[in-house]
Amino acid sequence: MKGIEVDDGGDLHANDGVGLGDTGGCAGGTDTTGFDAMEDEAMGVGDGEIWLDRDPDDLLDVHDNSIFYGDFPPLPDFPCMSSSSSSSSAPAPVKSIACSSSSSSASSSSAASWAVLKSDAEVDEDKKNHRDHHDPVEVPPAALSSTASMEIPQEAPDQGLEDVDCINVMENFGYMDLLEPNDIWDPSSLFHMDDSHDFEAEQQPQQEQEQPKPQPELPPQQQDEEFMVQRNDEEGQRPSEDLAMVFFEWLKSNKESISPEDLRNIKLKRATIECAAKRLGGGKEGMKQLLKLILEWVQNHQLQKKRISETQISHFPYNYQDPYATQSPNPNPSPIPNINCNPIPPDPNPCFPSPHWLPQSPYMTDPSPVMAPPPFPPMVGYMGDPFANGPSNINSHPYQSTSEYHILDSTNTWQPSQFSLPSPYTSFPESNLPLAPAPQPPQAFAGYGNQFTYQYFPGNGERLTRLGSSATKEARKKRMARQRRVFSHHHRHHNHHNQQQQNPSPDQQARPAGNEGCNSAAQANQANWVFWPSAGAASNSPAGAPDAPQPQPPPPPPPAVDRQAGQAQNNPRQLAAERRQGWKPEKNLKFLLQKVLKQSDVGNLGRIVLPKKEAETHLPELEARDGITIPMEDIGTSRVWNMRYRFWPNNKSRMYLLENTGDFVRSNGLQEGDFIVLYSDVKCGKYMIRGVKVRQSGPKSESKRSGKSQRNQQTASPAGNGSTPSLSKRTTK
DNA sequence: GTACCATGCAAACGG
């Protein structure tokens, strides 16, 4: 995971605490500047007022940028990051906010964006800034040089205050729901004035292409943030410009893209308007500013809608409402047209492509419609389903027919953690999908398309009163820099960590095809324990259980198991067990095989006999009996064990073994009756191993039994041979 | 009868 995660409380933080803490958090923040506090609050997830339709495609753009670039590209490539201002990463102050990966991704977007923008040079600068981040004045403009080609305040410092006020109003107004959800999550898009010309240089052509607007006299507000700022400045000096003119100009400029219907759909409460206008200067000027803001938003949103629709039609294969939608890598993130940078939340963990769907309704907190795992047939007979009480029907085992589909696809995987599950899964950052604040009923504008209805809450009044805070643009930049720094550090740290974890040994020979560099090891890092009720589950009792006649080998709850493979993911019991244990199904782990450990497997020989069929099916084909060395990443510890996969000739056939397993077994405390599971990370191309301890609450009885006695006791269980039922499917060699 | 596999066990190896 290279990003930010939102913990149970909905707090956004990177592994190392991205930015938010620095910024004083949101509600509970300690920001000293009113503006900071206000921003943070405004941007807090708890404020998640704005939940407009959001296209996952938008997410993908920056997402990809943020994730797949090892080295952060130069700023011009990521215009949207530019002034990802400040507050975006304000943590969700609302405890009740359920976290979903999607929103968490969104929440982390800004940080990621900053990270993307972050140059090493800036890091130092940021460090410096960080030390005195409470003093906005001391923020060296250079710290944001890469993103601040439009440092208007610097050009006109004298005007700064007024300009800033205006800008702040805009920003905060944007925070207050005139902008899209993504803007909420990443205010960078709000602070257009910070966006560089580079951005515009890149964006403008596309924008024009996507939305050709014959606007010779077009007020630049929709296209050019700089113009926007300047215009605001100018307008501050030209009060004669009245609302009608503003509106008229805007209409002229947007006649191509804004329909009367769009305008009619704009609904604002009077109180909102009045308050906002007041904060925007009051009187006519304030109204004018407010109008501009609204129009800007409408335009932006309209443009986005158009873009989104185009994008979806053209190449987006899925509807973002589809929880199983396949992530589109979108290798060429297209710049977001117009002012809205639409920072895409980075995927905190490339190995876990966060679903790029977002609830359409901001109020949709019940994830069940999309959380529900795909309907699976009864798990009985599923290979490796530890909870299958009945004997596995090997012959009809779907695994046999589905083994070809082990490559996990996000389209048919589901992640409970994506939704509003309070995450007990905190033992390992990577193991936790970023939890994002669940959509919250907006406090302010609940945007649906162009229609947003302002819902006035007491907090808004306070916010509005704070619009005129003394916060400066520098403060915002500083905050942004801090967050970028934190994220950048976090990002690098994790890269380093991943590299260490995955540093292959020279003799690592076998590796499933796939991407390198993603850390899937820790994603499922959990205590590999499975507890089996001793009563009424004889067939589920672990091997060696005192009263278990013969245990049905319980397959481990895999962190990410091919649903096709059954892997008990569809078993409520296992699912619950997984949740209790922190296991979360992930997308990119393909179940290969499992093996209930025999005494000989956990003995001092350091070798584990592997089920022949599965070994031959899912592990590299062995030409020589010496086999190959396979680095097996321990899911539990992220440690990589170089195990040798080999075979013995045996009765005109082969016996497949995994050698050098002694340390692994010992480190995991595995005993007879426990089991191991092998996975391959389809994305990272790694083999992963997981040792699962199966213990009943009571002390395990004498587990040492002769193989013969075990055999005798296993007669009741087709899977009694300790391997997957499919083992019984004979494959003559 | 055959395949699978748990494990016994002898040979090889090494301190």
Add this chain to the structure above:
DNA sequence: CGTTTGCATGGTACG
């Protein structure tokens, strides 16, 4: 002599 390596044996499930 202890450990490791490699093969062989035999029980079990299944066709």
